[in-house]
Amino acid sequence: MLVGLFVPCYIDQLYPKVGKDTLEVLEKVGCTVVFLQDPLCCGQPMANSGxxxxxxxxxxxxxxxLQEVDYLVTPSASCSSHLTHHLLKPLVGKEELSRVRELTEFLHDVTGLEKLKASFPHKVGLHLSCHGLRGLNLGTPSELKVPHYSKIEEVLSTVDGLELVVPPKADECCGFGGSFAVSEAAVSVKMGSDKMKGMSMAGVEYVTATDMSCLMHLEGVFQAENSPMKIMHIAELLNSEEGGSGNQ
Structure with missing residues (x-):
């Protein structure tokens, strides 16, 4: 299977290890990966700001x-959602849109979970980002009274030793919201602080998510409030072979 890997701009510039781990995870499950160098951004920051x-x-x-690969995969639910719901939707059909996938969605729906091998013996709290949950249907939003399912939880269940915690309000917005964090900074920080308190009460060591943008925001809150918790993108967990130190 030939996969085109799209590494979003903020991961490329600020958290390149996440891109590298995504590449290695895809190779471990048997994909031939082509790094897409031309796309620099999905356009979401501009669109969100009008x-x-x-x-x-x-x-x-x-x-x-999309003309050259079987799937286009990205380690970002928000970028994948923007591509499929906005940038590309007016231009291509459903079949082509279905070949644009967020990493955990791709692993769960396309390759299967049997080949995933990782070990991370730590207590990890899960933040369910808005775009992944409600845009890509990676799980069940708490406001819907339907049977629970979570593609993210199923993917993370393959990591040996990982104790996954889904705290109350795990699907409540972290406060980042792209340009919202700039235009409404005080509200954004308060939302992040509330998220931090929920994770802290759950006693987690690390917080993970499908979006590095959410984790970047939470990392700033953790550092500002001297929290010992660390952030770690799901790709990093899936590529961990022992303990790992997470993002500092």
Whole structure:
């Protein structure tokens, strides 16, 4: 299976290890991976701020990639959601859109979980990002009274030794929200602080999510409030072979 790996701009610039771990996880499950160098951004930051017209042309490298690979995979639920719900949706059919996948969604739905091998003997709290949960249907939002399911939890269950904690309000927004964190900084920080308190009460050592943007925001809150908790993207957990130190 030929997979095009799209590493979002903020991961490329600030958390490159997440991109590397994503690449290695995909290779471990048997994929041939092509790193997509042309796409620099999915266009979400501009669109969220009311400047969607500035993203004209951003779709071209993604359309080209879809002609050359079996799937386009990214370690970001928000970027995947923006690509499939906005940037590419007016231009391609459902079949092509279905080949754009967030990492855990791809592992769960396409490759299966049998080949995943990782070990991380720590207590990890799960933050369920808004785009992944409600945009990509990676799990059941708490506001819906339907049977529980979680693709993310199933994927993480393959990691030996990992004690996964899903605290109350795990699917409540962390406060990042892209440009919201800039325009409403005080509210954003309070939301992140509330999320931190819930994780702290659960006694977790690490907090993980499908979106490094959420984790980046929480990392800032943790550091500002001298919390010992650390962040770790799901790709890092899935590529861990022992303990790992997480992002500092």
């Amino acid at each position: 400047y969607e017209k500035m993203t004209r042309g951003y779709e071209k490298p993604f359309l080209k990639a």
